[in-house]
Each structure stands twice: as C-alpha cells, then as structure tokens.
Amino acid sequence: MINLGKENEQIEYKKSTGELDDAMKSISAILNKHGKGKILFGVKPNGDVIGQQISESTLRDISRKISEDIKPVIYPSIYEIENMPGVIEVDFIGNDKPYSAKGRFYIRVYDEDKSIDIKELLNIINHSDSSNSLWEKLESDEDIADVDELLLRSYIKKANKCGRIKEEYDNKESVLRKLGLITNNKLNNAGKLLFSKNKPLTLKLAVFKTDEKLSFIDINRFEGNIFELNKKGQEYIKEHINYSAVIEGSKRIEKPEIPEEVIRESVLNSLCHSSFDTTINNEIYITPTKVVIFNPGTFPSGYEPKDFAYNGVESILRNPLISKILYYSNDIDSWATGFRRIFNLCEKENVKYSYIKKNQGFEMCFFRANTNEKTSDENIIIESIKNDGSITTTELSNLLGKSRKTIQNIINNLKEQGKIERIGSNKTGYWKIKE
Known part of the structure; x- marks a missing residue:
C-alpha cells in the first residue's frame, strides 16, 4: 500500500468526498495561516492511499462546494492523480484573507483546524495586505522558450537607459533569473504575465452609445502580456476620446479631453494592482460622458486612494514582483505616487474623476469634457450637411474650431446612430441625412 506521509499545516487528507464539510474547514484554516495548500481525497489520516469511487460529477461537486462555502471566492485546481486510482487532489491558493467556510473562520495548527476567536480574526484582517507576492513566485505552466525575446531585449535596453539596471542583455535565461522570474526552471507567474508570447491575459474594451450601456459602437477583446495590454489600453482610450486644437507658441497642438499622462498612469496602475489569479478580466469602457x-x-480594507496620494500611507503592493520589474524600466516612476500624479493632473486640467471600490475589483472613472458642447457640435454638423452634402472634414474643423480628429469622432458617432450616411467614396462622394 502506498503511504504519502503525515499531514501537516498545508496538507490535509480525507478518506472520501463524504467529508467535504470538514475539508472546507481545512481550506479556510490553511488559507488563513499559509495562503496556499492542498487536500487529498482517498487518503487516510495516516497517509495510506485507499482511493474512492469517482463518478462523472465528483470533481464538479467538489468545485461547486468550494465555490458555495469558501469566501472570498477561490479558484482551485481539482484533478485525479495519475497512477493513484481514486485519489483526488485539490490545490488552492488565496491572497484575500481572512477566508471563511460557511460563514465561520478557522486557523491551521499543525494538522488541526481551530476556530478563530474575534481577537485573532481582527489580527488577521489588520495584517492582511492583499498581496499576491506568494502567487507571483509560483512556477507557471510555461517555459523559458515561451518568452518573447524581442520584448525582453527591449525591456533591458530601456532599463539600462534609465539607469535602474546596469547589466546588459546576454541571454534569456540569465536575464530572467537575475530578475527573479524563474522558479524551478520554469517561468513563474510574474514572468509569464510580463514576458510570455502566448497571450496570457485578456483586456475587455468597449465604446457604448449611451451611459446605460445598452448598445455599443465598438467592442473588443485583446489578449497579450502586461506590456501589450498596457499599450493597447492606452491606445484604445486615446483613439476614442475627443481632442481640441490649442496653440502653444507657434505650434498647433491637439489636446485630449483627458490628459495622456492620466491615461498612462491609470491603465498601468490598474494592471499593477490586478488580482491575476481570478477569472475576471481587466476592462476599459467609454460612454458619451465618461471613461472607466x-x-x-x-482595494486594501480601511483605506481610500487619497490616503496613498496625500496622507503619507505607505503603498500596499498587490503584485510586488511585477511592480519591481516595471519600476526598473521606469514604467512606474516610483511606488505609491500613481494616485497622486493622477489626482494632481486631473485638478490641474479640470478633469472630474471618481472611483468605486467593488467587491470584485476597483473602478476608476474620468468624466469627459464638453459633453453638452459635443451634442451642440453634432447639431451644427447635421445642419451643415443639410446645407452642403459635399462639406469636408477640414471645412467642418474650421467651422467649429475643433481638430479634424474630434470632428471625425463626432461624424463616426452620427453614422453609428443612423443619422447620416456617406454616399460614394471619401474623395468624390457626399453626405446624406437619414430620416
């Protein structure tokens, strides 16, 4: 008979899935003590492997039980162990302590699950920093060969230029090891999310016709690593907001309604503080009045963004290793200053903003400028087309005193709303009002 050794503070054995309720207590207890662990079904407490009957629904029943009983929600790996018939392993990890099982809290003491009293529970809450530092360093399912070497070379060159990394690029493995992105000869989770060429993350993007988000003008899903999502997110916002023409010295400059630095800081900040061990994606959506x-x-319990911006509260990094890598390349100027720069720039440029701390994430909202003026601009464009269907974008730009890019955005909105249509080519055609 196979014996797997003794239980400990991170490993619990159960003879069968008939002990699911007790297994939930063990998951809560292990997460609250260590942040990760495993349960094996089909194993006696002394480590003897006995197996159990496994039906088509067994693994699904375990998954459903964990989803219903363990809060906050976790997403474990559940599988039957090869070469051990009838043995199920459940691997779990969580960084949002404290965790409860059916509303009660437990802590692991050697191989036992002890109920937590209110004093100990408050201690766990006060010392929980919502950090993913443990998860970041776990080995992923990808190898060094999965790294985008051009991206890695470009990153090192950028980090050299700003003086935060002195060593020049030699080879992939050496660089990744020096950056702390390899665990057990595989990319760890941080390394995978930063430099994988296999598109490990998804960013959901949308532009809606109305604030109610009932219908959309554009909707998209972009897949890539953190650097690619950061670039795409910034480009998407810049592409779908309005610009106005301003004169600085002798130059005509197109000024966005939301400062580019605010866009840069906000998109990067959202990626740095994401919880990547969930099935929920990062999102950017744009309506007529706001960018979200x-x-x-x-968000860290008991704090507000302005505590980190102005009140001297030390930054609580959800992904410290990822943040460190982005700091080396000067993508992050310095830790804990992102909110301060965003708020200061918004106040300087008179951009209104708000934020919402949600149960499953954090939402930053920027209110778009000249919403009422835009509606007026639409009316002027419609009237101008009624008078002259051959009017050009340049002529409309001069008429309204807006940049050509802003005029084109308004025209696109009018087309999507079914108010105007283009007859013929862009060069020789004309505009028609649709009744």
Missing part, C-alpha cells in the same frame, strides 16, 4: 478603467483586485 476596471481591474479585478479589491
């Missing part, structure tokens, strides 16, 4: 940037990752 959402990331999965609960």
Whole structure:
C-alpha cells in the first residue's frame, strides 16, 4: 500500500468526498495561516492511499462546494492523480484573507483546524495586505522558450537607459533569473504575465452609445502580456476620446479631453494592482460622458486612494514582483505616487474623476469634457450637411474650431446612430441625412 506521509499545516487528507464539510474547514484554516495548500481525497489520516469511487460529477461537486462555502471566492485546481486510482487532489491558493467556510473562520495548527476567536480574526484582517507576492513566485505552466525575446531585449535596453539596471542583455535565461522570474526552471507567474508570447491575459474594451450601456459602437477583446495590454489600453482610450486644437507658441497642438499622462498612469496602475489569479478580466469602457478603467483586485480594507496620494500611507503592493520589474524600466516612476500624479493632473486640467471600490475589483472613472458642447457640435454638423452634402472634414474643423480628429469622432458617432450616411467614396462622394 502506498503511504504519502503525515499531514501537516498545508496538507490535509480525507478518506472520501463524504467529508467535504470538514475539508472546507481545512481550506479556510490553511488559507488563513499559509495562503496556499492542498487536500487529498482517498487518503487516510495516516497517509495510506485507499482511493474512492469517482463518478462523472465528483470533481464538479467538489468545485461547486468550494465555490458555495469558501469566501472570498477561490479558484482551485481539482484533478485525479495519475497512477493513484481514486485519489483526488485539490490545490488552492488565496491572497484575500481572512477566508471563511460557511460563514465561520478557522486557523491551521499543525494538522488541526481551530476556530478563530474575534481577537485573532481582527489580527488577521489588520495584517492582511492583499498581496499576491506568494502567487507571483509560483512556477507557471510555461517555459523559458515561451518568452518573447524581442520584448525582453527591449525591456533591458530601456532599463539600462534609465539607469535602474546596469547589466546588459546576454541571454534569456540569465536575464530572467537575475530578475527573479524563474522558479524551478520554469517561468513563474510574474514572468509569464510580463514576458510570455502566448497571450496570457485578456483586456475587455468597449465604446457604448449611451451611459446605460445598452448598445455599443465598438467592442473588443485583446489578449497579450502586461506590456501589450498596457499599450493597447492606452491606445484604445486615446483613439476614442475627443481632442481640441490649442496653440502653444507657434505650434498647433491637439489636446485630449483627458490628459495622456492620466491615461498612462491609470491603465498601468490598474494592471499593477490586478488580482491575476481570478477569472475576471481587466476592462476599459467609454460612454458619451465618461471613461472607466476596471481591474479585478479589491482595494486594501480601511483605506481610500487619497490616503496613498496625500496622507503619507505607505503603498500596499498587490503584485510586488511585477511592480519591481516595471519600476526598473521606469514604467512606474516610483511606488505609491500613481494616485497622486493622477489626482494632481486631473485638478490641474479640470478633469472630474471618481472611483468605486467593488467587491470584485476597483473602478476608476474620468468624466469627459464638453459633453453638452459635443451634442451642440453634432447639431451644427447635421445642419451643415443639410446645407452642403459635399462639406469636408477640414471645412467642418474650421467651422467649429475643433481638430479634424474630434470632428471625425463626432461624424463616426452620427453614422453609428443612423443619422447620416456617406454616399460614394471619401474623395468624390457626399453626405446624406437619414430620416
């Protein structure tokens, strides 16, 4: 008979899935003590492997039980162990302590699950920093060969240029080891999310016709690593907001309604503080009145963004290793200053903002400028087309005193709303009002 050794503070054995309720207590207890662990069904408490009957629904029943009983929600790996018929392993990890099982809290003491009293529970809450530092360093399912080497070379060159990394690029493995992105000869989770060429993350993007988000003008899903999502997110916002023409010195400059630095800081900040060990994606959506940037990752309990911006509260990094890598390349100027720069720039440029701390993430909202003026601009464009269907974008730009890019955005909105249509080519055609 196979014996797996003794139980400990991170491993619990159960003879069968008939002990699911007790297994939930063990998951809560182990998470509250260590942040990760495993349960094996089909094994006696002394480590003897006995197996159990496994039906088509057994693994699904375990998954459903964990989803219903363990809060906050976790997403474990559940599988039957090869070469051990009838043995199920459940691997779990969580960084949002404290965890409860059916509303009660437990802590692991050697191989036992002890109920937590209110004093100990408050201690866990006060010392929980919502950090993913443990998860970041776990080995992923990808190898060094899965790294985008051009991206890695470009990153090191950028980090060299800003003086935060002195060593120049030699080879992939050496660089990744020096950055702390390899665990057990595989990419760890941080390394995978930063430099994988296999598109490990998804960013949901949308532009809606109305604030009610009932219908959309554009909707998209972009897949990539953190650097690619950061670039795409910024480009998407810049592409779908309005610009006005301003004169600085002798130059005509197109000024966005939301400062580019605010966009840069907000998109990057959302990625740095995401909880990547969930099935929820980062999102950016745009309506006629606002731009919203959402990331999965609960905000630190008891704090507000302005505490980190102005009140001297030390930054609580959800992904410290990822943040460190982005700091080396100067993508993050310095830790804990992102909110301060965003708020200061918004106040300087008179951009209104708000934020919402949600149960499953954090949402930053920027209110768009000149919403009423835009509606007026639409009316002027419609009237101008009624008078002259051959009017050009340049002529409309001069008429309204807006940039050509802003005029084109308004025209696109009018087309999507079914108010105007283009007859013929862009060069020789004309505009028609649709009744």
